Amino acid sequence: xxxxxxxxxxxxxxxxxxxxxxxxxxxxxxxxxxxxxxxxxxxxxxxxxxxxxxxxxxxxxxxxxxxxxxxxxxxxxxxxxxxxxxxxxxxxxxxxxxxxxxxxxxxxxxxxxxxxxxxxxxxxxxxxxxxxxxxxxxxxxxxxxxxxxxxxxxxxxxxxxxxxxxxxxxxxxxxxxxxxxxxxxxxxxxxxxxxxxxxxxxxxxxxxxxxxxxxxxxxxxxxxxxxxxxxxxxxxxxxxxxxxxxxxxxxxxxxxxxxxxxxxxxxxxxxxxxxxxxxxxxxxxxxxxxxxxxxxxxxxxxxxxxxxxxxxxxxxxxxxxxxxxxxxxxxxxxxxxxxxxxxxxxxxxxxxxxxxxxxxxx
Amino acid sequence: xxxxxxxxxxxxxxxxxxxxxxxxxxxxxxxxxxxxxxxxxxxxxxxxxxxxxxxxxxxxxxxxxxxxxxxxxxxxxxxxxxxxxxxxxxxxxxxxxxxxxxxxxxxxxxxxxxxxxxxxxxxxxxxxxxxxxxxxxxxxxxxxxxxxxxxxxxxxxxxxxxxxxxxxxxxxxxxxxxxxxxxxxxxxxxxxxxxxxxxxxxxxxxxxxxxxxxxxxxxxxxxxxxxxxxxxxxxxxxxxxxxxxxxxxxxxxxxxxxxxxxxxxxxxxxxxxxxxxxxxxxxxxxxxxxxxxxxxxxxxxxxxxxxxxxxxxxxxxxxxxxxxxxxxxxxxxxxxxxxxxxxxxxxxxxxxxxxxxxxxxx
Numbered sequence: 001x002x003x004x005x006x007x008x009x010x011x012x013x014x015x016x017x018x019x020x021x022x023x024x025x026x027x028x029x030x031x032x033x034x035x036x037x038x039x040x041x042x043x044x045x046x047x048x049x050x051x052x053x054x055x056x057x058x059x060x061x062x063x064x065x066x067x068x069x070x071x072x073x074x075x076x077x078x079x080x081x082x083x084x085x086x087x088x089x090x091x092x093x094x095x096x097x098x099x100x101x102x103x104x105x106x107x108x109x110x111x112x113x114x115x116x117x118x119x120x121x122x123x124x125x126x127x128x129x130x131x132x133x134x135x136x137x138x139x140x141x142x143x144x145x146x147x148x149x150x151x152x153x154x155x156x157x158x159x160x161x162x163x164x165x166x167x168x169x170x171x172x173x174x175x176x177x178x179x180x181x182x183x184x185x186x187x188x189x190x191x192x193x194x195x196x197x198x199x200x201x202x203x204x205x206x207x208x209x210x211x212x213x214x215x216x217x218x219x220x221x222x223x224x225x226x227x228x229x230x231x232x233x234x235x236x237x238x239x240x241x242x243x244x245x246x247x248x249x250x251x252x253x254x255x256x257x258x259x260x261x262x263x264x265x266x267x268x269x270x271x272x273x274x275x276x277x278x279x280x281x282x283x284x285x286x287x288x289x290x291x292x293x294x295x296x297x298x299x300x301x302x303x304x305x306x307x308x309x310x311x312x313x314x315x316x317x318x319x320x321x322x323x324x325x326x327x328x329x330x331x332x333x334x335x336x337x338x339x340x341x342x343x344x345x346x347x348x349x350x351x352x353x354x355x356x357x358x359x360x361x362x
Numbered sequence: 363x364x365x366x367x368x369x370x371x372x373x374x375x376x377x378x379x380x381x382x383x384x385x386x387x388x389x390x391x392x393x394x395x396x397x398x399x400x401x402x403x404x405x406x407x408x409x410x411x412x413x414x415x416x417x418x419x420x421x422x423x424x425x426x427x428x429x430x431x432x433x434x435x436x437x438x439x440x441x442x443x444x445x446x447x448x449x450x451x452x453x454x455x456x457x458x459x460x461x462x463x464x465x466x467x468x469x470x471x472x473x474x475x476x477x478x479x480x481x482x483x484x485x486x487x488x489x490x491x492x493x494x495x496x497x498x499x500x501x502x503x504x505x506x507x508x509x510x511x512x513x514x515x516x517x518x519x520x521x522x523x524x525x526x527x528x529x530x531x532x533x534x535x536x537x538x539x540x541x542x543x544x545x546x547x548x549x550x551x552x553x554x555x556x557x558x559x560x561x562x563x564x565x566x567x568x569x570x571x572x573x574x575x576x577x578x579x580x581x582x583x584x585x586x587x588x589x590x591x592x593x594x595x596x597x598x599x600x601x602x603x604x605x606x607x608x609x610x611x612x613x614x615x616x617x618x619x620x621x622x623x624x625x626x627x628x629x630x631x632x633x634x635x636x637x638x639x640x641x642x643x644x645x646x647x648x649x650x651x652x653x654x655x656x657x658x659x660x661x662x663x664x665x666x667x668x669x670x671x672x673x674x675x676x677x678x679x680x681x682x683x684x685x686x687x688x689x690x691x692x693x694x695x696x697x698x699x700x701x702x703x704x705x706x707x708x709x710x711x712x713x714x715x716x717x718x719x720x721x722x723x724x
Contacts, residue, residue, distance in 0.1 A: 153526025164515025
């Protein structure tokens with residue numbers, strides 16, 4: 001069993017011992033769980049992250065309204081302990097099944113719906129301070145990476161510069177990935193696989209000494225942890241490439257500031273020095289993309305208004321400028337529109353020019 | 363330029379020359395395009411594939427109702443020729459932008475919506491007989507592979523048994539992937555990444571001498587071509603693993619028989635000897651999963667009725683038995699439910715047992 005697993009088990013067992021002690025001494029055992037609702041989430045301008053406040057709520061064993069959730073959290077702790085002991089991982093869905101035990105002598109299952117096991121896992125994360133990846137529970141798997149970096153993963157040495165047209169598939173859980181050799185000078189993260197394939201075919205990462213990473217839409221937790229670790233451990237700038245639209249901006253927002261849903265783990269997921277490389281308002285004129293503007297639908301307009309008012313964007317003049325330009329334009333522009341300038345325009349001209357000029361938003 | 367590219371360009375140029383000849387001789391040039399509507403799609407019990415019939419329709423240049431589509435098809439041909447000449451690939455979305463040219467002296471764009479460029483590409487596929495991958499147009503990228511196989515791709519030698527926890531990310535276009543060493547005895551395709559991660563962590567492919575491949579939901583065209591080629595070139599059995607529900611059955615159906623939407627390329631995509639390994643009705647009792655049945659919603663019921671009546675399933679007694687059992691059960695069972703029997707039950711017991719007993723549906 002890896003050392004890290006042992007430490008986590010120790011912490012979970014401490015929690016269990018405390019409860020046992022309370023039972024033995026005739027007390028009403030309780031779990032003291034940080035509140036995850038919006039009222040307890042705030043933006044911290046000092047750390048530049050969305051964080052969880054200090055409010056907690058007590059969940060009692062001898063309380064009809066609490067007992068089901070209490071038992072589910074304990075069951076989650078038991079399941080996680082087993083996973084750590086055998087050093088294996090399960091997905092959220094699989095953990096739901098692993099926890100779906102029928103309580104002896106009854107017809108009651110510990111969990112009926114996955115929402116219940118998910119919440120129990122979140123409780124356990126908050127109680128122990130460990131992220132679900134550390135508890136051996138995997139989130140979504142998506143995305144690929146290629147570039148000037150060699151990793152070690154489950155005993156295999158993997159050179160990401162020798163991955164053909166596909167790249168290395170990024171696992172849902174990247175906690176145990178070791179970096180063996182990092183020649184890259186920066187990381188380029190993009191929201192679309194098709195753009196990744198364009199840059200990979202052009203060997204952009206070879207010509208520009210970098211790593212390219214993409215998933216589809218929002219970055220998975222596995223990718224966010226990989227980016228964060230490359231930022232922390234190797235001080236690599238993380239440059240982000242999305243469409244010029246509110247949804248693309250929000251992908252960047254989550255990467256840099258964290259999200260409300262995962263406010264408890266911003267300290268492990270947020271990449272506070274991520275840089276937004278493009279597409280930005282100025283590029284549209286500069287690269288002659290005016291004809292490629294796609295008119296806003298109501299849903300886009302509404303989303304733009306929401307994002308504009310996010311606390312972390314409010315004081316940022318550069319971002320407010322982008323929002324205003326987008327509002328005036330009444331439309332969005334996709335990165336793929338650069339193809340109108342030439343098949344490899346994005347990798348031969350657009351990106352090298354922007355990177356050289358540090359033409360990004362912090 | 364690769365030899366294959368040259369041949370395709372030659373075929374496209376022949377098409378162009380014919381049209382030029384017709385113009386010069388004062389005729390009304392036309393394209394003779396196979397009809398893709400449902401009326402021209404049928405199941406061929408001899409080939410065991412869903413195929414396109416012989417009906418065609420003529421599209422004329424001097425015809426107000428035809429000209430826009432005529433020009434779009436020609437523009438698609440020009441774009442593809444350029445891609446082949448520079449030996450680069452674009453996605454469907456990127457091709458839309460590449461074709462979005464404003465016609466000189468007018469304010470008219472060749473294409474306004476991606477549906478137009480998509481249709482033009484399909485026309486070109488049908489006119490030339492080449493699949494879009496051969497025309498250097500990429501579809502969706504998704505999925506990962508690991509196992510006892512060594513490939514060569516864009517000059518890189520990639521050993522799929524040394525890919526750590528992530529696997530090799532499968533590109534959208536697998537036409538140029540070379541198989542260098544195939545030690546695998548079969549391929550296991552599954553619909554969910556989380557199951558793939560379970561099997562990969564258990565090194566199922568090492569213990570059982572195989573390759574494991576997954577995407578999320580329906581297999582991408584890239585994966586279908588990869589499976590098909592391993593079936594054709596190495597006679598590897600392709601075993602399919604999905605949930606016991608109508609949607610899982612349909613994933614298998616598309617892999618084996620092809621689909622209505624891509625009936626024109628069943629001959630390149632359908633894997634006629636694919637085998638459905640599970641989850642099947644009999645497994646539910648055998649492995650004690652009765653409590654894991656998830657009640658059908660109306661949409662599931664309706665889908666089951668549709669699938670039951672597909673021509674290729676109608677005469678198949680084994681499939682009809684599955685449909686009947688599912689209808690009686692009024693519910694579905696997920697593969698992940700095997701976790702209730704143990705974390706690695708699926709890789710240590712369920713799969714080895716089924717494979718040994720050839721417990722599958724053809």
